[in-house]
Amino acid sequence: MPPPDPHDLHILVRLGLGYAIALVGPDAGGRDDEAWDLVQEACLRIAQRGGPWHIGYLRQAIRSNFIDRLRRSSRRRFEREAADADDPGIDPPAPQADIAARLAEVDLVERAVALLTPAQREVIVLWALDGLTAQEIADLTGRSRGTVLTLLHRARHGIAARLTVDGDRIDGGATESPAPVHTQTPR
Amino acid sequence: MTMHDHDESGRPFQPGGTASSDPIATAVATAVSRRAGAALTPERRRGLEARLRAEHAAGPAAPRLPRRRLWAATVASAATITVAMLVVSAWWPGDAQPPADQMRPVGPIEPATDAAEESAESWPELLLPPVPPPETDPTTPAEAAAHLIAALRCADVDRFRRLVIRDLRMAARISPARFTGRVVDAVEPAADATDAAVTVRWAIPVDAPGDAVAAADMVLRFVREDDAWRLLEPIDQLPARADPGRSLPRSLHARAVRRWVIDTAVTGLDAPTLARWRLRISPAGEIEIADPGSEPPARARLRTIGTLDAVTWSAAGWDEPVGIDGGGTVRFLRTRHGISLALRGASLPPALADVPATPAGVVTLPLIPGDQRAVVESFVRAATCQARRHAAQQLLLGAFRARSPRDDPPHQPADAVDRRRVALARAAGLAGSVLAAGLGLRKPVATPHRRRPALRCRRRQACPGAPARLRDRAGRRDSGPRAPDRKSLPLRR
Numbered sequence: 150m151p152p153p154d155p156h157d158l159h160i161l162v163r164l165g166l167g168y169a170i171a172l173v174g175p176d177a178g179g180r181d182d183e184a185w186d187l188v189q190e191a192c193l194r195i196a197q198r199g200g201p202w203h204i205g206y207l208r209q210a211i212r213s214n215f216i217d218r219l220r221r222s223s224r225r226r227f228e229r230e231a232a233d234a235d236d237p238g239i240d241p242p243a244p245q246a247d248i249a250a251r252l253a254e255v256d257l258v259e260r261a262v263a264l265l266t267p268a269q270r271e272v273i274v275l276w277a278l279d280g281l282t283a284q285e286i287a288d289l290t291g292r293s294r295g296t297v298l299t300l301l302h303r304a305r306h307g308i309a310a311r312l313t314v315d316g317d318r319i320d321g322g323a324t325e326s327p328a329p330v331h332t333q334t335p336r
Numbered sequence: 337m338t339m340h341d342h343d344e345s346g347r348p349f350q351p352g353g354t355a356s357s358d359p360i361a362t363a364v365a366t367a368v369s370r371r372a373g374a375a376l377t378p379e380r381r382r383g384l385e386a387r388l389r390a391e392h393a394a395g396p397a398a399p400r401l402p403r404r405r406l407w408a409a410t411v412a413s414a415a416t417i418t419v420a421m422l423v424v425s426a427w428w429p430g431d432a433q434p435p436a437d438q439m440r441p442v443g444p445i446e447p448a449t450d451a452a453e454e455s456a457e458s459w460p461e462l463l464l465p466p467v468p469p470p471e472t473d474p475t476t477p478a479e480a481a482a483h484l485i486a487a488l489r490c491a492d493v494d495r496f497r498r499l500v501i502r503d504l505r506m507a508a509r510i511s512p513a514r515f516t517g518r519v520v521d522a523v524e525p526a527a528d529a530t531d532a533a534v535t536v537r538w539a540i541p542v543d544a545p546g547d548a549v550a551a552a553d554m555v556l557r558f559v560r561e562d563d564a565w566r567l568l569e570p571i572d573q574l575p576a577r578a579d580p581g582r583s584l585p586r587s588l589h590a591r592a593v594r595r596w597v598i599d600t601a602v603t604g605l606d607a608p609t610l611a612r613w614r615l616r617i618s619p620a621g622e623i624e625i626a627d628p629g630s631e632p633p634a635r636a637r638l639r640t641i642g643t644l645d646a647v648t649w650s651a652a653g654w655d656e657p658v659g660i661d662g663g664g665t666v667r668f669l670r671t672r673h674g675i676s677l678a679l680r681g682a683s684l685p686p687a688l689a690d691v692p693a694t695p696a697g698v699v700t701l702p703l704i705p706g707d708q709r710a711v712v713e714s715f716v717r718a719a720t721c722q723a724r725r726h727a728a729q730q731l732l733l734g735a736f737r738a739r740s741p742r743d744d745p746p747h748q749p750a751d752a753v754d755r756r757r758v759a760l761a762r763a764a765g766l767a768g769s770v771l772a773a774g775l776g777l778r779k780p781v782a783t784p785h786r787r788r789p790a791l792r793c794r795r796r797q798a799c800p801g802a803p804a805r806l807r808d809r810a811g812r813r814d815s816g817p818r819a820p821d822r823k824s825l826p827l828r829r
Contacts (some may be wrong), residue, residue, distance in 0.1 A: 150782035
């Protein structure tokens with residue numbers, strides 16, 4: 150099967166790159182280059198096998214490639230590397246009027262995502278960027294659906310907590326309410 | 337609040353919303369998408385498209401043969417085969433323009449650690465003079481790649497070696513006398529590529545089994561540990577790669593691959609070939625395989641694994657190197673003591689006359705590390721009961737090795753391999769860790785009897801909630817102690 154035309158390939162690679170970025174972590178120390186290497190190597194493998202050029206196949210190839218690299222370098226990234234770390238990327242509390250504006254602060258959201266654990270990052274990117282359901286994510290990552298839902302829940306709460314200003318959450322929750330994030334729930 | 341979010345009905349995570357309508361999802365998608373867009377530069381995009389086009393033009397890769405068949409075919413046909421694929425990548429990292437001194441000589445190459453142990457007379461070529469730079473420095477990655485490919489294609493061994501040493505810094509241990517290969521294929525990057533990755537396939541003429549081993553050994557000397565498995569992929573798919581991304585064991589480093597090559601190269605040969613071979617273990621612990629029948633005489637040295645200190649065949653009263661007469665198998669076994677050889681049809685010295693042999697004539701010789709005297713004594717002790725037991729263990733290990741990990745993925749638990757043989761090995765006193773090493777498992781083997789519930793109390797079998805009676809592999813009830821009839825139990829509990 151020949152490689153797709155440049156337009157389709159661009160879309161495919163961009164989706165795969167988002168997933169690879171979620172795997173490699175925050176943008177520091179050439180991580181984006183590493184993500185690009187993952188995508189490129191996965192594309193080459195698919196080309197060598199003659200296809201299929203499908204986003205699901207590409208994702209799986211990227212993931213396998215990433216795990217291969219991890220094992221080869223004996224690194225352990227699937228740990229809570231950032232759980233206990235200080236949060237240098239969170240700005241000091243802003244006035245109440247700026248809460249709505251924080252939704253559009255992409256840098257802030259990006260830093261909040263980067264501070265998640267790798268597993269949480271992987272799950273929330275698959276859910277948010279690719280629009281996969283919990284079951285599809287579970288099939289892809291080899292986890293149970295319940296685990297995926299747990300990871301997703303914690304990831305969303307983690308992001309919301311890091312974007313909280315004076316007790317508010319970016320999703321519009323009540324200031325004094327400790328209730329969970331009542332937004333649209335993943336399927 | 338429970339573990340998951342709840343909707344209004346209290347059910348966790350029920351359908352009803354999509355990620356696209358979630359503010360967090362939208363924010364995350366925007367952030368990640370922006371970062372991906374920044375990472376996907378037009379240069380990278382074009383480079384990837386060019387590489388994919390080149391891959392498509394090259395056609396699908398040839399199907400891989402099972403490694404035994406491939407090695408057997410190698411020896412039988414005595415043809416020139418492609419034994420390795422050298423991936424020369426990252427000529428310089430990233431997309432940046434190479435610095436001006438990138439192509440300058442790096443000066444004399446110090447021998448690697450392993451090579452330093454060997455005498456300077458054996459490897460005089462390791463200390464090289466500074467390599468002169470090319471006439472014109474390449475200005476683009478494509479130029480650099482073309483430069484490399486041209487150098488490879490000219491089959492100038494010396495130049496190739498210098499190139500490899502200079503640019504990859506991984507071939508400091510290669511002996512140019514044993515490199516007689518020719519580059520048969522090279523995939524060049526496109527003219528507008530931003531990455532100078534070059535895939536080179538070079539062929540090594542295999543005219544004798546010794547050459548095959550030498551080629552494999554030479555290839556392994558090229559590689560860094562991290563890339564050993566990648567280089568060997570064209571030979572065959574390693575067992576651990578059968579399930580990519582999942583089962584690549586941590587122990588798959590260069591030594592493991594080297595052991596794999598040794599094992600494959602030796603056991604995959606046919607009887608007439610084996611009959612010509614001569615084996616010798618040097619004082620440095622290297623196994624030397626020589627084929628005097630070839631012209632010029634082929635000779636390969638394979639470094640052993642484990643802690644084999646000083647073992648010489650002559651110490652055991654063998655004046656001549658071991659001759660493998662009449663064909664058979666030679667199997668290298670990894671044991672807790674280092675390595676053992678299982679020989680069939682070997683001409684044994686008188687001191688080993690009492691070593692137990694299987695009906696098929698397989699004799700296992702434990703090679704205990706130590707000085708020569710200890711080796712002799714260990715051979716003499718081979719007649720003792722303990723040595724018999726040890727030999728039996730080795731044979732069992734050999735049986736396991738013959739089956740696994742080729743047939744069983746290494747990550748599978750032991751009970752998926754063969755419970756009965758594990759139990760048999762346990763009965764022979766084989767430690768779980770040794771068995772695990774023989775099986776290629778990472779964890780000590782848990783034997784079936786550890787999983788069985790205690791059968792000491794008969795009443796327990798009849799009590800409510802007791803585990804179901806064990807069944808054997810055929811599904812029949814286990815012939816263990818039978819539970820008494822419930823009515824016959826004493827009333828007092």
